[in-house]
């Protein structure tokens with residue numbers, strides 16, 4: 001076991017997969033020599049050489065497009081987009097090709113590749129550095145979208161993503177890159193993509209979150225400690241494909257559903273989850289399934305960002321409202 | 326024509342003022358009053374002090390992420406002074422001296438880096454777009470402005486900036502191609518400061534020069550010593566004249582050096598040596614112009630020191646105004662996504678107000 005934060009967990013996952021599988025290559029802007037602006041790939045160029053871990057020109061379409069070519073050839077590219085806000089030049093490559101190649105070639109050229117990117121707010125950053133755009137990817141058939149919230153899951157999900165036979169969009173909540181540490185097994189292991197994690201069982205309300213919101217949800221539950229309210233907290237971990245069974249079973253037990261996400265509310269992941277619950281657990285519901293999500297605005301710059309942030313207090317307020325419904 | 330004489334494919338680079346502050350090519354020296362040069366010098370010094378103060382404020386935890394232009398003052402200023410008030414400035418994010426010359430108040434610029442959108446609202450008379458964070462994406466907007474200018478048959482031009490890293494982006498190439506096809510009156514300036522964060526210029530592209538990228542699009546390109554104010558002015562003046570005459574765009578590569586960090590979150594010692602930085606300090610654009618002005622008796626050492634002192638005081642006052650500025654309130658945060666609030670936004674604002682009151 002080693003005590004790692006989310007960055008350390010990523011680095012260890014890359015290191016072990018590169019060691020194990022010579023087809024794994026890792027690249028992106030500043031990702032080689034410097035180890036990335038967040039240092040997730042630090043030390044890997046030194047250990048595996050420039051051939052397997054390198055800097056690219058500043059061009060996201062080139063990064064993702066070339067990864068597609070590599071994956072067609074049979075390599076396993078793991079590419080870094082410096083911030084999710086800068087993946088948009090590569091959107092064409094992701095949507096028009098990465099997501100469709102298996103289908104287009106009737107299975108001849110499936111793309112086993114990982115596109116990873118830091119995302120999310122709460123770090124007092126410049127424009128384009130705070131958005132949560134998981135729904136943009138989750139809406140595209142052919143992509144898997146994974147978001148870890150703990151070092152254990154970060155390592156296990158990244159290894160699973162690298163081994164996955166389909167393209168995986170791996171979104172990293174940068175606000176908690178170094179927020180806390182956790183004991184992580186030294187040896188290699190995977191966490192199954194498409195499986196949510198019940199963080200804490202409960203009987204009155206199902207609370208679903210992912211990424212940095214899991215911690216906020218836990219803080220909210222702590223604030224409820226002196227009440228009778230029993231919350232079941234689920235870390236979704238994979239946005240697409242959704243772990244239907246875990247969610248449906250939970251709501252059948254609790255009768256109430258609250259999803260919390262930083263992504264803007266309209267047409268967001270919460271809408272999809274609420275559809276699922278409404279369709280599959282309708283008769284169990286004791287309150288309207290609800291989302292607590294970002295407002296439909298660009299994330300404000302730091303001086304106004306607090307207006308946008310989802311806080312434990314807001315979560316508590318929604319939980320109480322649904323319990324009293 | 327400079328862009329013919331200084332053919333980037335022949336590795337020619339336009340230089341007029343030597344690092345020692347001597348005009349080595351008097352025949353190419355643009356005709357500028359000494360007094361004007363002195364004023365430009367002051368703008369460069371003001372930008373330098375503002376950058377240094379901002380870095381200091383940031384270290385003190387009083388400023389957010391900041392991208393200084395230290396060492397690149399001549400590259401941006403030399404280009405913008407060759408344009409007129411009616412012309413347009415399309416920034417990337419590292420052209421402080423040019424923005425100040427164009428009329429953007431430092432208070433606003435600091436406010437932006439301080440994390441307040443109000444900093445992007447410049448006075449109506451200032452024809453300058455806001456800072457563009459997605460690298461090189463602004464180049465296509467510059468072309469659109471240029472196409473609109475042609476459409477309206479105006480004699481305005483557009484001055485657009487990006488970095489050496491920006492030349493790798495698709496939009497950089499699409500913009501140059503569009504500008505060539507539609508003969509848009511745009512002057513594209515690449516501030517080649519040798520780095521895109523940690524990635525060096527030679528790892529960015531195999532092209533010998535960045536100016537030569539113009540060749541592929543059939544437009545003039547020229548490489549200029551970007552730490553040489555006069556060379557920048559001369560090259561830009563020629564490009565502006567061409568654009569105004571309806572003869573289309575020009576690409577200018579300003580060879581310069583980022584003396585400071587990429588931003589306040591960057592540690593340049595990881596990817597470059599002190600010796601390299603020291604060598605470039607000898608080519609500092611401000612030092613060079615100072616030597617020139619001293620030799621022309623248009624500046625004295627005492628006056629120069631006084632400039633730095635005065636500017637430091639002035640900038641401290643400006644920053645204290647920024648620090649005491651109001652943060653955007655809830656209504657403001659909602660106000661600008663659309664012309665008017667959508668039904669959903671109205672509902673969300675209502676909910677947000679309840680949270681504000683601690684409502685449960």
Ligand SMILES: Cc1ncc(C[n+]2csc(CCOP(=O)(O)OP(=O)(O)O)c2C)c(N)n1
Pocket residue numbers: 029058060082086089419458459460487488489490491492518520521522583587
């Ligand atoms: C599309 C996009 N990708 C990545 C980034 C992150 N980023 C910010 S600045 C920068 C380097 C820019 O280098 P260059 O164009 O040379 O400009 P300089 O910073 O040197 O002025 C990068 C990669 C970004 N802002 N936009």
Ligand SMILES: [Mg+2]
Pocket residue numbers: 488489490516517518519520521522
């Ligand atoms: Mg650069």
